[in-house]
Amino acid sequence: MSKKIEVCLTPALIDLYDIEQSIVVVIDILRATSSITYGLDNGAEAIIPVANVEDCLTFTDKGYLLAxxxxxxxxxxxxxxxxxxxxxxxxxxxxxxxxxxxxGTKALHLANKRAFQVVIGSFLNLDSLCDYLNAQNKNVLLLCAGWKDQFNLEDTLFAGAVVKKLRKNFEHFDDSSVAAEDLYDIAKDNLRAYLHKSSHSNRLAELNIEEDVVFCLQLNICNVIPVLDGEKLVALNPQPPKGGF
Known part of the structure; x- marks a missing residue:
């Protein structure tokens, strides 16, 4: 079976893709998927993504941390x-x-409605993620969370990094994959400098959290691959069950 890889540049476009037999990688570099990866790598038992702020309140009496x-x-x-x-x-x-x-959590919920499997990608776990995707006999959709359904640079750059690493073992690249890889090639030597152009980077800088941006652009400091198992994101097991919310 020849495997294909595609890049969905915004969640608003996900309905255009057939993902029932695909692994969907949800990408929200600044900062949700980076923090999810870091948290599970640091021993969090699980992270439960919910769509709305109010939904967090239903977990108030369970002893969970609410974020x-x-x-x-x-x-x-x-x-x-x-x-x-x-x-x-x-x-x-x-x-x-x-x-x-x-x-990020919106993109997760959209992916989980139809995908064979949903995993989390970030620069923090780039190599581990790509090793896993290479080993599976499945198509891959890289789903960029974007910013309020609009395209963004940081998620697309990460998608490009994945495409570059997977190119030898995948076929049928779409134009979004080509564009993402080209952008990554332009930016890869200094991701932070390139992302000074991005709207969300500037948005976060205005909130005085430049440290977060720099942290999220680190390569391969985590080995964990977060995967949706039912309603929870957990560290990947060899054959995680597919669940639903």
Missing amino acids: AERNGEVVVGYDFGNSPFSYTKEKVGGRTVVLTTTN
């Missing part, structure tokens, strides 16, 4: 947002986190 972000800021009254510095071993080790974000 909510909108427009780059922590929602008042919640334990934290989606900064990777909130997902350290000291804070999340052995705990379950309920998380809602502006873009």
